[in-house]
Amino acid sequence: MSKKEAIIQAATYLFSRKGFKDTRMVEISTLTGAAEGTIFYHFKNKEELFLYILEKFKKDITDEFELYIRENEFKNGLDTIEKAVAFYLDLAGTMEDRFLLLHRHDAYELAEANPVCRGYLDTIYTCLLNIFERAVLRGQKDGSIRDMPAKKASLIxxxxxxxxxxxxxxxxxxxxxxxxxxxxxxxxMLQKS
Structure with missing residues (x-):
């Protein structure tokens, strides 16, 4: 594993456990054995490192979901929803640190001041929402899901x-x-009576 990868892995762990604000660069340095100067060589500050991790998570989760949907066959829209829910839970287990990071309030505080952070968070949730919405629309078309507002059902x-x-x-x-x-x-909630 390269120093940069070790820094990213340690920072993800610390950010997810302690939060963005309470994680100090010296802790990342101690955990990785990389000098602080090495960290700053790769990332100019803590915020840039955090955004890099969030961007990578955005890419990983959207890629994983799109691959899952593309490579699997589903009987109908309801089956797609059910299997997407199962896959979401599976991803949350395999990407535990990153989901914990996503669920911390720090990311949303930073997003208020940083449009890049806001964009990454929006992209992650929009990707997930779109997968469920497409499945609801497919189910309405194939008759496995009752007529209802697809976006609202997907949000629920x-x-x-x-x-x-x-x-x-x-x-x-x-x-x-x-x-x-x-x-x-x-x-x-979704099936026709």
Whole structure:
């Protein structure tokens, strides 16, 4: 692993655990063994490092979801929603530090002052929302999902699954324990009677 990769990995861990504001560059230096000058060689300041991590997460999550949707076959729109929910939970488990970083308030405080940060956050959530919305529209077309505003339905599904991920991320409740109930709730909300 290169020094830059070690810096990114350590910073992601610290930002996700301590937050952007409370992480000091010296801590990243200590964790990686890289001199602070080396960190500043790669990133001019802590904010640039944070934005780099957020940008990489944006790319990784959008690429992973698009690949998943492209490489899998789904019976209908409802099946697409159900499998996308499962994949979202799986991603949250494999990208735990980055989801924790996404769920910290620091990112949203920074986004108020930094349009680049705001853009990355918007892109991440828009990607996720679009996947659910496309599935709802497909389901309405194939008859597996009832007629309802697709964007609103997608926002509700995203809120439900992301809320469950937050409970899991903060070790308040295991997402696996509620998976069946989550899927059943999504079905009841979307299926035709």
């Amino acid at each position: 599904v995203l809120s439900m699954v992301d809320g469950l991920v937050r409970l899991n991320t903060y070790n308040l409740y295991h997402a696996d324990a509620l998976y069946g109930e989550l899927i059943e709730s999504v079905r009841r």
